[in-house]
Amino acid sequence: MKRENPNKSKGNMETGGVRAKKHLGQHFLKDEAIAEKIGDTLTLEGYKNVLEIGPGMGVLTKYLIQKDIEVIAMDLDTESIAYLEANYPEKNLKIVEADFLKFDLSQLFGAEQFAITGNFPYNISTQIVFKMLEWKEQIPEFTGMFQKEVAQRICEKEGSKAYGILSVLAQAFYDAEYLFTVPPSVFNPPPKVDSGVLRLRRKENISLPCDEKMLYKVVKTAFQQRRKTLRNSLKSFNLSDKIKEDAIFDQRPEQLSVPQFIALTQKLENDAI
Incomplete structure (x- = not known):
């Protein structure tokens, strides 16, 4: 000992x-x-x-x-x-x-x-x-x-x-x-x-199809204003007019599953390119 x-x-x-x-x-x-x-x-x-x-x-x-x-x-x-x-x-x-x-x-x-x-x-x-x-x-x-x-x-x-x-x-x-x-x-x-x-x-595979730090940022930003739709709570990401049309932004953060949050992060990464 x-x-x-x-x-x-x-x-x-x-x-x-x-x-x-x-x-x-x-x-x-x-x-x-x-x-x-x-x-x-x-x-x-x-x-x-x-x-x-x-x-x-x-x-x-x-x-x-x-x-x-x-x-x-x-x-x-x-x-x-x-x-x-x-x-x-x-x-x-x-x-x-x-x-x-x-x-x-x-x-x-x-x-x-x-x-x-x-x-x-x-x-x-x-x-x-x-x-x-x-x-x-x-x-x-x-x-x-x-x-x-x-x-x-x-x-x-x-x-x-x-x-x-x-x-x-x-x-x-x-x-x-x-x-x-x-x-x-x-x-x-x-x-x-x-x-x-x-x-x-x-999980057997913990590698994400998105940037991990970006996922953390998206999740934390969304839940800081959990009563708002994602279109409003994620304004700081400078969303393009095109991505704002995606139906996922009509939802509130508590409605999204974990895979949906990962998919959302991918959308935001692609929108920023």
């Missing part, structure tokens, strides 16, 4: 636990059955490495390290790091004290494929997904627990008010599945909302 930052203090190990910190969005899962169930959301197909984000006191970690995989548990909380070091000496576990959002993920498993899982802090959960998408070529699977409405939004299909930027961009590269709901009572301290567990499995 390896610690990334050995000079940090050991926290309050005498208490036998870790204090949940509001500024880190910590809600520690205390239900063993649910922890095991989250661990089993990983299919372990196409990879042997797993990164767990926000392990806390290791309630999920203990089920991950029972599998035939290499696990890295990453946490920003010094107390959590100290607790994990003292209680989980397994050889297939490496403990890293770091901020996932700022960390260079190439330092974890090199060029090898790896999955991500965890009981994600609510306050950075959407940022975790966006960073995961930046590393999608190395991440065939992503599972874990979010605030319920965020998990549902990621997995939502067109035609719903919950369908948005996160839905389109995640589903452009991954098949999304909402798995189950978790009540507040199984956490310490309990959050004020239900949680939801999802699984994203990377």
